[in-house]
Amino acid sequence: MAVLNPELLAILACPVCEERPPLEQCGDYLVCYTCRRAYPIRDDIPALLEEEAIPLDEVNLPPEEEAR
Ligand SMILES: [Zn+2]
Numbered sequence: 001m002a003v004l005n006p007e008l009l010a011i012l013a014c015p016v017c018e019e020r021p022p023l024e025q026c027g028d029y030l031v032c033y034t035c036r037r038a039y040p041i042r043d044d045i046p047a048l049l050e051e052e053a054i055p056l057d058e059v060n061l062p063p064e065e066e067a068r
Pocket of ligand 1: 014015016017021032033034035036037
């Protein structure tokens with residue numbers, strides 16, 4: 001599982017949503033629950049681009065994360 005600096009994670013926001021909601025890390029993705037997109041984390045670097053986003057329903061999240 002990707003490891004992100006908590007301070008970096010705290011300042012990251014969804015690039016699609018105007019309200020810039022905070023992102024939650026789920027495994028190797030950063031998830032925006034506002035627009036239900038998952039941004040892949042590659043080599044510990046999150047790809048926060050609309051073109052890279054995957055619909056949340058198409059991402060296999062760990063079961064304990066899915067239960068939110
Ligand atoms: Zn969003």
